Amino acid sequence: MKKILSILFLATVFVAGASAQQLEKLFDKYMEDERFNYVYQKKASMMDRLNDAGNVDVWVFDKSTTSLGRQMLTLNSADKSLDESFTREVENALKADKYEQVSIVRNGKNRVETYEKNTDKGIAKVSFIKNPGNIMVTLNVYAPRK
Amino acid sequence: MNNIDNILNNYFEGKTLPEEESRLKEYFRSSTVLPQHEIYKPLFIAFDKEKQIAAPVFEIPAEKNRKKPFPIWKLWIAAASIAAVTLLVVTLFPHKNKVGIPSGDYLVFINGNEVTNPQKAQQYADKMFMQADEIIRTSYKPIVEANVIQTEMDADRIFDDLSQKINYIESVKQ
Numbered sequence: 001m002k003k004i005l006s007i008l009f010l011a012t013v014f015v016a017g018a019s020a021q022q023l024e025k026l027f028d029k030y031m032e033d034e035r036f037n038y039v040y041q042k043k044a045s046m047m048d049r050l051n052d053a054g055n056v057d058v059w060v061f062d063k064s065t066t067s068l069g070r071q072m073l074t075l076n077s078a079d080k081s082l083d084e085s086f087t088r089e090v091e092n093a094l095k096a097d098k099y100e101q102v103s104i105v106r107n108g109k110n111r112v113e114t115y116e117k118n119t120d121k122g123i124a125k126v127s128f129i130k131n132p133g134n135i136m137v138t139l140n141v142y143a144p145r146k
Numbered sequence: 147m148n149n150i151d152n153i154l155n156n157y158f159e160g161k162t163l164p165e166e167e168s169r170l171k172e173y174f175r176s177s178t179v180l181p182q183h184e185i186y187k188p189l190f191i192a193f194d195k196e197k198q199i200a201a202p203v204f205e206i207p208a209e210k211n212r213k214k215p216f217p218i219w220k221l222w223i224a225a226a227s228i229a230a231v232t233l234l235v236v237t238l239f240p241h242k243n244k245v246g247i248p249s250g251d252y253l254v255f256i257n258g259n260e261v262t263n264p265q266k267a268q269q270y271a272d273k274m275f276m277q278a279d280e281i282i283r284t285s286y287k288p289i290v291e292a293n294v295i296q297t298e299m300d301a302d303r304i305f306d307d308l309s310q311k312i313n314y315i316e317s318v319k320q
Contacts, residue, residue, distance in 0.1 A: 031253075031255050032255055032258050032260075033258055034257045034258030034259075035257070035258075036255070036257075036258075037254075037255065037256050037257065037274070038253070038254065038255040039252075039253075039254050039255075039270065039271045039274045039275065040252065040253040040254070040271075041251065041252055041271050041275070042250065042251040042252070043251070070275065072274055072275065072278060074274070076185065103286075105285040105286060105289070107285055110285065112281065112282055112285040112286075114282075127278065127282055129278065129281055129282070136278055136281070138275075138278050
C-alpha cells in the first residue's frame with residue numbers, strides 16, 4: 001500500500017512539474033524553427049522597461065518589480081492552418097500551466113490577451129497578441145514583491 | 147539574390163565585412179527588395195539611422211627625459227604580476243565583449259538563424275520588445291482613456307467640488 005501511495009505521489013509531483021513549464025517548452029520547441037523569430041533577454045533593466053512601456057498605466061506594466069528575464073516568440077505566416085495550430089498550442093500551454101487570464105482587448109481582427117500566475121521564481125506575465133498573419137507571445141518574469 | 151542570402155547569413159553570424167554591410171544597407175534602401183527579404187527591411191533601416199560611436203583618441207605625451215634601461219629581473223616580476231592579475235580578473239569576473247554586453251544576456255533567432263553578434267542581438271531584441279509593448283499600449287489606450295473619463299466624471303468628487311464652491315460663496319456673502 002505504501003509503495004502504491006509513494007508511486008502515486010511521485011507521479012502527481014512529476015505531472016505537476018511537467019505541466020508547470022508547458023509555455024517555456026513551447027518557446028524551446030519553436031525558437032530555432034525558421035518560421036518563427038525568437039528573442040530572449042536575461043534581465044531587462046529598469047531603463048529598458050521604462051523606455052519600452054512609456055506612460056502606460058502600472059497595471060499593464062508593473063514597474064515596481066524587478067525583471068528576472070523576458071522572452072518573445074513571433075510567427076509571421078500567411079498559412080492560416082499554422083496560425084490556428086500554433087494558437088491552439090499556446091492556449092493549451094497556458095491552460096496546462098494554470099495561467100489566470102487578466103484581460104482581453106479585441107479591436108477588429110486584432111486581439112491582445114494578458115495572463116498572469118505566481119511561480120516559485122516570482123510573477124510570470126504573458127501577453128498573447130493575435131493579428132491576422134502575425135502571432136506574438138511574450139513571457140516576462142518578475143521577482144516577487146517584498 | 148543568392149548572394150544577398152549568403153551575406154545575410156554572414157551578417158547574423160557577425161562575419162560580414164564593412165563593404166558587405168554597406169551593400170546590404172543599400173539593397174534594403176532600394177525598391178528591389180524581394181518579398182522573402184521584406185522581414186529584414188525594418189531592421190536594416192533602423193540600423194542605418196544609428197550614429198557610429200567612435201572611440202576617443204588618446205594622445206601619448208612625448209617622453210622628455212630618457213630614463214635608464216629597466217633591469218631584466220624587474221621586467222620578469224612585472225610580467226608575472228600582470229599575468230597573475232589578468233588570470234584573477236578573468237576568473238572572478240564574467241566575460242564581457244568589447245561593447246560591454248555579457249555574451250549570454252541576449253539570445254535571438256531570426257527565422258531559425260541565431261544572431262551571434264551580441265551587439266546586433268541586443269539591438270534586435272530591444273526593437274522587438276519595444277514593438278510588442280507598443281502594440282499592447284495601443285490596444286489598451288481606450289481603457290486608459292475610459293479610466294480617465296471615469297475619474298473625471300466621479301459623482302462624489304463633483305459634489306464635493308460643488309459644495310466647496312457653495313461654502314466659499316456663502317462665506318464671502320457673510
